[in-house]
Amino acid sequence: MSETIRIGGKVISRDKLYGAIDQLLLDRSKGATQAEVARVAGVSRSFVSNLETLGEVRHGARIALIAFPVSNGDQLRELAEEFSLDFALIFSQDERLRAETGQAGDLLNQLLDTLVELNDYSAVIVLASDWRVQTMKRLLDSDVIGIELGASPLHSDIEVDVSHLRGVLTGIVEGTRDGSQSHQGQATGTTRRMSERGRRVRKAWDQLKRQ
Numbered sequence: 001m002s003e004t005i006r007i008g009g010k011v012i013s014r015d016k017l018y019g020a021i022d023q024l025l026l027d028r029s030k031g032a033t034q035a036e037v038a039r040v041a042g043v044s045r046s047f048v049s050n051l052e053t054l055g056e057v058r059h060g061a062r063i064a065l066i067a068f069p070v071s072n073g074d075q076l077r078e079l080a081e082e083f084s085l086d087f088a089l090i091f092s093q094d095e096r097l098r099a100e101t102g103q104a105g106d107l108l109n110q111l112l113d114t115l116v117e118l119n120d121y122s123a124v125i126v127l128a129s130d131w132r133v134q135t136m137k138r139l140l141d142s143d144v145i146g147i148e149l150g151a152s153p154l155h156s157d158i159e160v161d162v163s164h165l166r167g168v169l170t171g172i173v174e175g176t177r178d179g180s181q182s183h184q185g186q187a188t189g190t191t192r193r194m195s196e197r198g199r200r201v202r203k204a205w206d207q208l209k210r211q
Contacts, residue, residue, distance in 0.1 A: 061122030
């Protein structure tokens with residue numbers, strides 16, 4: 001039995017209400033206009049707008065964070081949650097190796113799909129070895145902000161300067177690039193068009209996982 005609440009003469013089903021809101025937001029995330037979802041749900045467009053405003057935690061660019069191998073992954077995940085990042089992939093060296101020796105095929109297929117999806121992001125922050133950073137820049141059409149953790153190959157975890165990364169994220173969220181310097185002060189953002197995307201992504205990832 002669904003949980004209900006009485007408001008005056010009305011009995012409201014919370015499950016029904018939450019389900020309707022979830023469907024409304026899902027349709028919006030898939031590209032439907034406010035007017036379209038409002039018409040389907042039988043509400044006003046202004047209701048949809050107010051609902052989105054009520055739940056908004058961040059406005060602006062789609063941002064992704066990729067970091068490995070790092071020793072303070074929990075801190076980076078907390079930071080990603082604090083800034084409501086759209087995507088975060090954070091590994092220690094042991095986590096990466098376990099993933100690759102486990103269901104490697106499934107993992108790599110998921111990561112390949114993710115790499116293609118990341119081309120639609122406004123900014124992708126990559127914290128990795130110098131070789132991996134450059135490879136990600138070649139893979140992605142997005143603006144890649146590279147923070148080099150050291151020379152490739154990296155065999156041990158690196159502790160990321162969380163305060164520095166916070167500055168980078170703050171700069172992006174506020175629409176500036178003041179914080180987008182590398183760990184050694186050399187990070188740059190680039191945008192590069194890929195050709196024959198599927199073939200090149202798979203080939204580059206095969207090289208990337210060996211470094």
